[in-house]
Amino acid sequence: MHIVTTIAGSDSGGGAGIQADLKTFQELGVFGTSVITALTAQNTMGVSGVFPIDHSFVEKQFQALIEDFSIAAIKTGMLYSSDIIKAIAHMIHNQNIPLIVDPVMIAKGGESLLLQEAIEAMRSSLLPLATIVTPNIPEAEALTGRKIHDVSDIREVAQGFFQLGVHCVILKGGHLADPNFAIDYVFFQNGKSFSMQTPRIQTSNTHGTGCTFSAAITAFLGQGFAMDKAIIEAKKFIQLAILHDLSIGHGYGPTNHFAYQLHKDSCEVLIYET
Numbered sequence: 001m002h003i004v005t006t007i008a009g010s011d012s013g014g015g016a017g018i019q020a021d022l023k024t025f026q027e028l029g030v031f032g033t034s035v036i037t038a039l040t041a042q043n044t045m046g047v048s049g050v051f052p053i054d055h056s057f058v059e060k061q062f063q064a065l066i067e068d069f070s071i072a073a074i075k076t077g078m079l080y081s082s083d084i085i086k087a088i089a090h091m092i093h094n095q096n097i098p099l100i101v102d103p104v105m106i107a108k109g110g111e112s113l114l115l116q117e118a119i120e121a122m123r124s125s126l127l128p129l130a131t132i133v134t135p136n137i138p139e140a141e142a143l144t145g146r147k148i149h150d151v152s153d154i155r156e157v158a159q160g161f162f163q164l165g166v167h168c169v170i171l172k173g174g175h176l177a178d179p180n181f182a183i184d185y186v187f188f189q190n191g192k193s194f195s196m197q198t199p200r201i202q203t204s205n206t207h208g209t210g211c212t213f214s215a216a217i218t219a220f221l222g223q224g225f226a227m228d229k230a231i232i233e234a235k236k237f238i239q240l241a242i243l244h245d246l247s248i249g250h251g252y253g254p255t256n257h258f259a260y261q262l263h264k265d266s267c268e269v270l271i272y273e274t
């Protein structure tokens with residue numbers, strides 16, 4: 001049994017954060033463990049409160065895991081403060097475990113999940129340890145200080161992440177205004193790159209898409225998939241989770257974590273060399 005870990009915030013509404021990650025791990029046949037960085041009072045309509053966990057207790061949770069388990073891959077999500085980020089970086093820097101950083105900053109409803117003061121710690125302490133980083137466009141802009149106007153700017157931004165020491169950058173194009181396709185751009189430090197394209201689904205049920213996508217990458221990597229295969233299969237997982245959405249809540253509803261196991265043969269991801 002492969003064991004993986006999510007270090008993230010709790011979403012009481014169950015569609016994002018720790019809850020989305022553990023559901024995704026379970027669906028993909030890996031044993032999920034967790035380190036909770038913050039509690040959020042949250043539903044599909046928004047975040048009504050954030051209660052950060054003291055960084056010493058974040059450390060204590062991780063310590064409990066590494067004393068007992070052999071962890072195959074780690075992902076991070078909502079990390080909230082520089083104290084928490086630095087504590088995590090300190091704990092994992094000598095562990096030699098693949099690390100997927102989803103640099104969560106803002107919830108779909110606009111609430112902040114990362115303090116402004118924490119951006120520098122993300123850049124200087126955590127990203128140098130990252131195997132893969134999965135920013136959306138605004139996150140990539142905030143972390144590299146470069147603006148993305150169109151696809152040609154994306155390669156430059158990936159370089160910005162490589163300079164920090166990241167091995168693979170997945171720029172999620174969900175926020176680029178292509179009405180027909182959801183395109184993500186994948187860049188490796190060795191120069192290899194490709195884009196992944198699926199039909200864009202017209203829905204407001206996109207709560208937790210980023211968490212679910214990065215959790216699926218973590219689950220596949222933890223099982224020993226090669227990096228490109230893990231990324232492409234995770235794109236399939238999130239496409240199906242958005243397509244077969246569940247009617248839950250009154251706002252931005254969750255995705256359907258059951259869908260991949262039911263429909264995985266029906267989804268095609270188009271891959272283009274870039």
Ligand SMILES: Nc1ncnc2c1ncn2[C@@H]1O[C@H](COP(=O)(O)OP(=O)(O)OP(=O)(O)O)[C@@H](O)[C@H]1O
Pocket residue numbers: 016104106107108135136172173174175182183184198199200201202203206207208209210211213235238239242
């Ligand atoms: N409407 C959509 N149809 C198809 N795929 C989508 C759609 N919206 C997002 N995706 C895909 O979902 C994945 C997550 O991307 P997204 O841009 O939503 O992440 P995010 O903004 O970080 O999410 P979150 O708000 O959960 O942090 C990407 O693979 C993206 O292409």
Ligand SMILES: Cc1ncc(CO)c(N)n1
Pocket residue numbers: 008009010011016017018040042077078104106107108113207208209210211
């Ligand atoms: C706890 C948490 N993590 C991440 C996101 C981003 O989707 C969210 N809304 N809540």
